[in-house]
Amino acid sequence: MRRTMMTTLSALALATTLGACGSSPEQSAQSDNNDDQQSSSDAALQDVSALVSQASTTMDSKKTVTMKVSIEGGAMQGSPAAGLQNQTCRADLNNAKMACEGAGESVFTEDAVYMKMPGQGQSGKPWMKQDLNSSQISDSMGQLGKTMQFSNIESILPAGSEITDQQQVQLNGQQATRYDVTTDLQKAAAEAEGVQKKSSEMLINAGVTETEKTVWVDSNNLLMKVENVTPAMKIAGQQVPETTQTVTYSDWGEPVDITVPPASKVSEF
Numbered sequence: 001m002r003r004t005m006m007t008t009l010s011a012l013a014l015a016t017t018l019g020a021c022g023s024s025p026e027q028s029a030q031s032d033n034n035d036d037q038q039s040s041s042d043a044a045l046q047d048v049s050a051l052v053s054q055a056s057t058t059m060d061s062k063k064t065v066t067m068k069v070s071i072e073g074g075a076m077q078g079s080p081a082a083g084l085q086n087q088t089c090r091a092d093l094n095n096a097k098m099a100c101e102g103a104g105e106s107v108f109t110e111d112a113v114y115m116k117m118p119g120q121g122q123s124g125k126p127w128m129k130q131d132l133n134s135s136q137i138s139d140s141m142g143q144l145g146k147t148m149q150f151s152n153i154e155s156i157l158p159a160g161s162e163i164t165d166q167q168q169v170q171l172n173g174q175q176a177t178r179y180d181v182t183t184d185l186q187k188a189a190a191e192a193e194g195v196q197k198k199s200s201e202m203l204i205n206a207g208v209t210e211t212e213k214t215v216w217v218d219s220n221n222l223l224m225k226v227e228n229v230t231p232a233m234k235i236a237g238q239q240v241p242e243t244t245q246t247v248t249y250s251d252w253g254e255p256v257d258i259t260v261p262p263a264s265k266v267s268e269f
Contacts, residue, residue: 160187206233
């Protein structure tokens with residue numbers, strides 16, 4: 001059980017940090033079959049800093065969001081964490097909490113992650129808790145509960161990012177602005193900290209110098225969708241397959257119910 005839990009957490013962390021770093025323009029273009037391809041240089045923001053600033057302000061005011069996260073391939077492929085590759089997550093940004101449901105369940109706080117997987121846990125205690133401040137966890141895992149919310153626009157578009165194209169499109173029947181963004185990983189690593197710095201450095205060490213991401217926002221600059229693809233690479237001697245990650249956002253500002261499992265239902269990892 002200990003090995004399974006650690007594998008699950010590590011795979012989830014790696015897929016998350018790698019997924020936050022890269023995108024494929026070809027894959028993004030294929031996803032826009034129903035998009036209006038008219039250019040919108042007048043309507044869209046011209047630089048990443050303006051987009052980050054305005055989106056961050058609007059997103060912070062909403063405080064809650066629901067996200068559907070889909071991850072294909074990557075570090076989870078063939079691991080006990082594979083069932084976590086399709087999740088629906090509810091985030092309380094104001095209180096730094098998130099709850100996800102899929103093949104299993106997970107609850108994230110600033111200090112701990114709670115996981116309930118089928119067939120795991122002691123009798124009467126179906127939840128496993130991992131202290132994110134524990135010395136047993138790497139720096140990346142120690143930041144996972146804070147950075148896996150996918151709604152941190154500063155993490156999605158870090159330093160070194162530049163808008164290469166922007167268009168007015170229709171996404172799920174709504175007007176949206178699509179941004180294609182390229183990130184210089186050397187610049188990102190130089191200014192980042194914690195998990196963002198480590199993930200950029202991992203990609204650099206694997207020979208990746210730039211990453212590309214496609215971001216859709218609504219008329220209020222709220223995130224609607226983020227797509228990215230991280231190429232296959234070898235990290236620390238381990239081959240990591242190509243990772244495709246898609247996050248769709250909905251219900252900004254709607255009430256969410258996130259309950260941390262009671263101690264009576266939790267076994268410490």
